[in-house]
Amino acid sequence: MRTLAYGSWPSPIDAALAAAHDGRPEDVGFVGDEVWWTAPRPTEDGRRTLVRRRADGGEEVLLPAPWNVRSRVIEYGGRPWDAAVTADGPLIVFVNFADQRLYRCAPGGEPRPLTPRSPVGGGLRWAEPRVLVERGEVWCVLEEFTGDGPTDVRRVPAAVPLDGSAAEDRDAVRELTPERHRFVTGPRLAPGGRRAAWLAWDHPRMPWDGTELLVADIGPDGVFGPPETVAGGPQESIAQVDWAPDGALLYASDRTGWWNLYRDGRPLCPREEEFGGPLWKLGMRWFAPLENGLIAVVHGRGATALGILDPETGEVVDAAGPWTEFAPALATHGERIAAVGASPRSAYEVVELDARTGRARVIGAAHDDAVDPVHYPEPQIRTFTGPDGREIHAHVYPPHNPECVAPGDELPPYVIWAHGGPTSRAPLVLDLEIAYFTSRGIGVAEVNYGGSTGYGRRYREQLREQWGVVDVEDCAAVALALAEEGTADPDRLAVRGGSAGGWTAAASLAGTDVYACGTISYPVLDLTEWQAGGTHDFESRYLESLIGPYAEVPARYAERSPAEHADRITVPFLLLQGLDDVICPPAQCERFLARLAGRGVPHAYLAFAGEGHGFRRAETMVRALEAELSLYAQVFGIDPRGIPTLELTT
Numbered sequence: 001m002r003t004l005a006y007g008s009w010p011s012p013i014d015a016a017l018a019a020a021h022d023g024r025p026e027d028v029g030f031v032g033d034e035v036w037w038t039a040p041r042p043t044e045d046g047r048r049t050l051v052r053r054r055a056d057g058g059e060e061v062l063l064p065a066p067w068n069v070r071s072r073v074i075e076y077g078g079r080p081w082d083a084a085v086t087a088d089g090p091l092i093v094f095v096n097f098a099d100q101r102l103y104r105c106a107p108g109g110e111p112r113p114l115t116p117r118s119p120v121g122g123g124l125r126w127a128e129p130r131v132l133v134e135r136g137e138v139w140c141v142l143e144e145f146t147g148d149g150p151t152d153v154r155r156v157p158a159a160v161p162l163d164g165s166a167a168e169d170r171d172a173v174r175e176l177t178p179e180r181h182r183f184v185t186g187p188r189l190a191p192g193g194r195r196a197a198w199l200a201w202d203h204p205r206m207p208w209d210g211t212e213l214l215v216a217d218i219g220p221d222g223v224f225g226p227p228e229t230v231a232g233g234p235q236e237s238i239a240q241v242d243w244a245p246d247g248a249l250l251y252a253s254d255r256t257g258w259w260n261l262y263r264d265g266r267p268l269c270p271r272e273e274e275f276g277g278p279l280w281k282l283g284m285r286w287f288a289p290l291e292n293g294l295i296a297v298v299h300g301r302g303a304t305a306l307g308i309l310d311p312e313t314g315e316v317v318d319a320a321g322p323w324t325e326f327a328p329a330l331a332t333h334g335e336r337i338a339a340v341g342a343s344p345r346s347a348y349e350v351v352e353l354d355a356r357t358g359r360a361r362v363i364g365a366a367h368d369d370a371v372d373p374v375h376y377p378e379p380q381i382r383t384f385t386g387p388d389g390r391e392i393h394a395h396v397y398p399p400h401n402p403e404c405v406a407p408g409d410e411l412p413p414y415v416i417w418a419h420g421g422p423t424s425r426a427p428l429v430l431d432l433e434i435a436y437f438t439s440r441g442i443g444v445a446e447v448n449y450g451g452s453t454g455y456g457r458r459y460r461e462q463l464r465e466q467w468g469v470v471d472v473e474d475c476a477a478v479a480l481a482l483a484e485e486g487t488a489d490p491d492r493l494a495v496r497g498g499s500a501g502g503w504t505a506a507a508s509l510a511g512t513d514v515y516a517c518g519t520i521s522y523p524v525l526d527l528t529e530w531q532a533g534g535t536h537d538f539e540s541r542y543l544e545s546l547i548g549p550y551a552e553v554p555a556r557y558a559e560r561s562p563a564e565h566a567d568r569i570t571v572p573f574l575l576l577q578g579l580d581d582v583i584c585p586p587a588q589c590e591r592f593l594a595r596l597a598g599r600g601v602p603h604a605y606l607a608f609a610g611e612g613h614g615f616r617r618a619e620t621m622v623r624a625l626e627a628e629l630s631l632y633a634q635v636f637g638i639d640p641r642g643i644p645t646l647e648l649t650t
Contacts, residue, residue: 002326006441007638009404018432019621024348030333046616070434074538078127079280121145128186204541216513239276251628262283393448411489412441418497419505449474467546468560506562526563578611602648
């Protein structure tokens, strides 16, 4: 055991290791008896590939580089693949990120396009494909740009011919319904294929504000009849819809203040916990019906569990195992359930649960301890008290290294992490980026500030018209509480975040004197510019709920924007940005820095070509993580050793 200053502890977890383990399996599905999923490849230019679990237990990559299985519908994407078993073997349909076209192929075969390119705006994009071999079509969501502006776009459920006849002919794509709503999810077919259900919503609502559940009859020719709204509305969020094997309609609604499950309008398990969540990507699944009438569910208050719900009794039996968090990615086949689970000691992995025996096991993307797990952080689930006595949920990760201790009179530096969204939540799972800091003697606190999901509608609506206030106050309250109780050094506190978390970090530096420095990644910085066409269509009206309608409160947009108050920032910061980001474009960072020029504030700006909203390439993540550590080293007066020095300019 060595006695070394906090932040100077030698660690086996370097930036390259953290980057190599970034990302998680997603989009699980059954193809026949096999489980398939998409998997990240940070060292292959950040692409995602499609993986199958073979009968012998091995894993096979189905699409080699440069194929990148990822959709850009609503920019955050949606489920990008489907497959069907035919007499000739599996038939795969997927979205390729580079051109956003749908492709079909057989395992090991060369993909060929099913959809055309479009020279208009962002082109043609597709999500949630469903292969219907008997109809000779792929049913999916079509996102079609009608002009060059980010909001010149329409979305409808559509059918793409499997024979490739639409590869050069947009007119060969059949729209399943007339354009009626700004946003739609993919149609879910009832048993027998005679009815379809999907979700829809319109500006200025986000899907967690209010959605409509639509149902339509399907004629023998595949044409949809007039849709009927059967649930939802401006104040009711339907997060997901599906059909039970007997044809009953299942959906997750927050009409009680919590996303609970309903069957033909009847509540199945009324609880003050969530059986749904924010629909940031099309095709997210918090529940999946089984053939025997039971329902696989991802549910919880804060952290989520995988369970099986009996709709007759309302009883939920959770899967046994080490996993404490499950992603909204479920698939079922017979009595088998495929899911994606993780814990504070393991990263996300593909899990299979046998509904008959209750046995759960890892079947894919198995967690592998790249270092001795004694170096992993040991989180604490905490609830702090914020302004007006409100609760603030957080995960606190104290410095931890089995080989090092700090001098007895020293308090550790802490970094407050603000999650993105902001309508989202920081999951309690193993994150080697967190371990990168804690194993060196720097504490981390993830704050699920007011506005976060997982704690009911009332908690997430604390941020309504209060973005830049409640999130900033809650992060500061956690930081100050850690300092007051003697957990953290009050003079060595930092804040960091990406996207909406980058906004919170920047607003915290401009609006408080709590932090000695901060790391701001691909942020929102200028609200006025962002709402005036400075972002993509999906979030173009988001600020009406987070800040207020611009026509009514224009001064509030300037008052809250960090870009308007760059002169208030007096501490060093690191600004990270992807140059291909269309959600939070680099122009925001450039204007922010221009307003800061000449004020003598030490800072660094790192912009990465080929990166969008969130970093995916290993080399980018390594550079960003090492730069962040170097910032803390210079500000906190620590020696992390072996880390390139970040050059700060004024």
